[in-house]
Structure formats: C-alpha cells, structure tokens
Amino acid sequence: GKDERVKVQGRGCLLKEIHLNVTDLGLGYRTKEELIFRYCSGPCHDAETNYDKILNNLTHNKKLDKDTPSRTCCRPIAFDDDLSFLDDNLEYHTLKKHSARKCACV
C-alpha cells in the first residue's frame, strides 16, 4: 500500500546514535554530563527523481558553469526533546533541536 512506498523511498537514510559527552558537541559548554546524540546518515539514490538525474547530467557535462545545486540528502525531519544540563559553574543550559528523531531524504 501507500505505507510500503514511503518506506522504500530513501531506504538507506537511517537514524543512527552515538553516546557522547556534552563537551564533544563543540559548543563551548564545560560540563561532565553526557547524552545520546542521534543523527541521519545514508544514501538517498533511490529517492531521486528525473530532476535529480538531469541536474547530475548537467553538472557532469559542465553545463552549469561553477554552480552546483544541492542534491537530495538525508536530513532530520523531526528533532529529539530538549536536553537540559548543568555546567561546571552550576548554571543550567538547554539545547533545542540538537538531535534527530526521524530522518528522510529531502
């Protein structure tokens, strides 16, 4: 049915997760707290349309000069809940839209 077709599109684009320290995020926060970071990764070939094929051909044949338009890519379409943590100076911080909940080829 309809659901089946949605699943097939962008089959390689998946939600993956990694256990990190908050300091690993590189946002400058000093804290010992940790988090599960989820991200989207994988190929999006099977979600491509004629538009993508044409773009691919034009770039390949150098018809678009230096312009390289964006292609379909695997991105979050929904984000995890906010993450709050206490830093080393005992101040609270809240990260919003920092981790993926759902992925798709867009």
Next chain:
Amino acid sequence: TSGSLGLYFPQSEYSESVYVGQPAGTPILQIHSMLETETEQAHYYLCWRNKQQRSYIPWFHLDETTGTLYLNKTLEWSDFGSLYRGAAQALRKLSLKAMAVPWPFREATCMRQPTVEISITFINATVPPCGQIALEKLCFPDRDSNPHIQENRLPGPLRQLRRLSRVSLCPDYNISYGVEAESPVPFVVNDTTSELMVKASVDREEKEVYRLEIVCRVQTEDKFHELFVPLHVNIYDEDDNPPYVNGTDTQEVVVEFIRNEGAIFGNLSVYDRDTTPIFPKDQSQNKFVGNLMTNDSWIKESFTIQHTFREEKAIFGNIRGTVHEYKLILSKNMSVTENRTFQLDYLVNDTTFPGPDGTVMLHFNVTILPVPIRFSNSTYVYTVNRRSTAYAQTGKICVDNCLKFQGIDIGYQLAIVEKNVSASVQSCYAAVGVARSLTNMSGVLFVNDTDPLRRPECTELQYLVIAQEQQKQLQAKTQLIIVFEGELDKGDVEEKHFLSCAERRQRKECEVFRGLGTPSGKCQWRQGTEKGISRNYSTCSPDLRTCPDGVCDVIESKDMSICPQDCTSEPIIGGHERGLMLGIKAGYGTCYCFSEKCYCEKDDAEEAICDDMCKTIIATAV
C-alpha cells in the same frame, strides 16, 4: 498578668506500654498540668471522641486529683483480640485523650479545654521477669519528648520520672532520681514522689532552654548503678517586655530627585525582647499596631509607613527577640513643584503588652524639596561624521540631575530655531532625532536621515531642545548645535538601505563594512580573548560603546538590524547564555546574526589566525 491561659500541659504527648496479665490497679503513668494561680487545683479526666475508643477507655482509670492513669481491669489475652485492627500484629496502639480543668467537671467532652494525648502500646505478651529487664528500661520511658514550661508561671511538679508501670516488676530494687546540670537550675526532684519539680518561675529572656541530666540510681541486691539521660526543658515566651528604641526615635527624610510611588525613605527600628510568632497567622502575641498621628489628608494620601519585623539573637545577648523596622513610603508620585516641611509622628503600640509602657512614638522629619526643570548647559555641541549611517548615536542631552530622577517623567523634542529658511535647508533638520532613554530621563540623539549629511547646504544645524516635564508640563529649553564633519567617499553617495554589522563573521570584512547604526560609517570588531562561553565574545558591532553592552537601548530597539546581539528575542544557535530578557549574555567564539537569528560558534580559521597575527597583537598590547 491576667490569668487567661489557665492550666497547661508541659508535654504534648505521654506514652507507655502495657502487657497481658498486668493486674487491675497497676499505675501506668502520671500526667501533669501546670497551674496559673495558687488557688487553682487541677482536675484530670479521660475523654473520648469515637466508638473505637469507647471499647477500651473503660479499661483505664485516671485519678482526678493526681493525674495518675491506672489499669481498671486485669488485661486478658482476649482483650488484645477484641481490639479491631486489620493485620495480625504483636502490638496494638490505644490512644487516649485527657483534659485538665481547674474545677470539678461532669462531662468529659474535651471541648475547648487543654488536652493531651496518651498513647498506650498494648503488647500481646506477658510481662518479662525482673531479671530480663534492662536497667534503662526500668528507669526511663522507651521514648521521650522534651517538656516545656511557660515563663512567669507558678512553680510546681513538671513530670513523673519513675516508670510507674515497671516499678512493681522489680520490687527488691531501690530506685531514686536526681537532676544534674552544669550551672544552677530551677529544677529539683521530689524524693518522696520522684517528680521533677520546677522550683521557681523562670524568665525566657534570661534562658530559653535548660539542659538537664536526669540521673537514675538503682540499688540492686549486690550493686549500685547510676544511669543518665539528657532532658531539655524549653521555656515558652509571653509578651512581658515593652518595645523600645535604641538611640534615636527621629529620622531626617529629604525627598528630592527620587519621587516615585513606592520610593522608600528612612528606617527606624523598634526593639522588643519578646519573640513574635509568624505562625499561625492569626496569632496575636506581641503584635504591633501602628498609627500615623496626623489629620492632614494630603500627608495621609502621600505617605504610608511600611512595617516589617524579623527575629534577631545576637543583639539581645544571644536570646531570641524581635526587631521591627518602620520605613516611610511614598504612596503616589510627588509633583516636582511640591515644597514642604513637616514632622510626621507614628505611634507604635505593642498591643499584647500588659503594662502601661507598651507604646513608642517615632518621628520622621520630612523635607520635600522642589526640583527645578532646567538646563544649566546653555549649548550642546555635537559633531556628526558625514559617513555615519542611520541610527548612529551622536550624543546625549539631559536636564539638570536627570540621571538621578525617579518618578519624574521628562520628554525631549527638537525644534528648528530659524523658521524662515528655504525648504531645502529646512529638510536638513531631519538629519537628527531625539528619543528618551529607556533606563533614565536623558535624551539620546541619533542620525535619523542620512540624506542631509551628503548635501553641501547642511553643514551646521541649530536646534532648540525642549524638555518637558510630563506631570506639570514644565518646560526647559536649550540650544543644540550639530556640526557635520568629514569627507564622503564616492561609494557612499547612493546608499539608502544599510545591512547589519552583526552579519559579518570576521574582523577583516567587519571593519570595512558600512552597517546600520555606525557613527563613523564603519562597523567595529570586538575580539574575544577567553576560551569557552564568554561575555566578551567576538562580534561585529556598529558602535562598541553601545553594542553589545547587554542592554537593548531605545535606538537599538527601533530596528532589529542595529544590534541583534542585544535585542534578539529568537532562539540562539550554538553555545551561549541568554540575556535576562533579550539578547546574548555570553557566547562561544564569534556570535553573528542574520536579522534576528543569531549564531555563536568557534571559527576554525580564528585559531589559525591567532597563531601568527593575533599573538603579535597580544604581545604588543602587553
């Protein structure tokens, strides 16, 4: 003092345990209530409230005159079973209530009388033999609560030290009690009755807690034992001290530049060695009531007295007492023309103090000075760089003392001095505008229109500054001269719409950029030096004197592109700390913004630059 309190129980709960097989007539415990007057005689009664209690209350008998609770019947195994309780346990708790009244009483209803809880634990076993009872258990109750006595009351028996229900178990032992303390205490043990007695009335303002040791001396067949337990007797307070002032009862108050409703002037303290309970709310002990001693309706409308109190210990010789504070509060904005002097008296009354000296009179000597609205600065001269862009801040104007004003509202306007000039000259005056600062009563001058800056006929502008006080419409005027200076670049001529400095992410591109709000025509770069999230983050600003300074000022709030670092209300991306209301308080690396959306991030290139260039800059700066 008037005898309003009557009898009181120095203990809130009594408890003891009883066993199966203990015979009728066994004393269990003794309750005491303290007397108010010599002529009183306490009468004790058991009372009941529910059906459940009615089943076991007849097992007990409370002696009306001594307060001793006896078993009325020999306790049987079946008695234990008869007590309804869900689970099968080895213990049942029987709760009794007793009251004390100073006259014989017929119906024991426990209504409106001082009562005390008696908790009896019924153990489903027979009494252990004397040899199996530890001496502590023979001497002292299983659990104990500290008693309290009211200050200034009659001496008398306070508590029975002997564990009555255990006495008959070891008839061969000789048990006596004594009281010990580090310093002399008004407590003794009555050797005949084994009661702890209060020897004399006590004063809480002298000592709040008596720390005693109760010693139990047991002479067994072969040995003499001494056992000790601590006992703290708390002294309860009553209002027996008048209020007083320490030093002055008069305060000079000058109302001048601060004239807003709610402004606080003066502070007079009244002391009272008594404590003031704050709970329950309707408690009236040591309650202070104040009265403004004036019939002048204008004073009554304009001023109120704020009363607060707190508990202090150190100033009362380490005994808790109360400090009351009285402050004069303006209850409406005071007009700038008001000019008066008067003495305001305030009578403080300690309503529960029984003596005649329960009042203190406080005096506020109030002087209200008028505030003249004027400029002592006869001419303001400000220069404006021809290359400056719209919303560049060019200067400040201020009526005398305007920075000190509170509750005085000043509006500023600019007017053209010479009206008979050509239309093209007249349009020059659109160059500068004025806005009232959001935080004080000064006016901020800013570039309103950049067109006149490029026109040769506009070189020096003469304005009349009109400051108007809003309540009484008082006006003050002064002259403002704006001088244009500097040369225009060819490229500047046609610009009309400026972009935000905050969009620039690097020093090089920032310092050549003509952004909105720049007094020199070029954005300014601030280089952060700290690692991590810092208030001194790197950023590009139109004017480092005003942006970012953590305040979204009146000019910046006119256009979000001027200083989004101070004014953004949108979520900030990257490592940051938000400002209290608006803006970025601290950021990581460089903060930059596109319209209202701000980002803070470490630029990888930044650190590479700092390896060679920035190190030499820092080195030369040091």
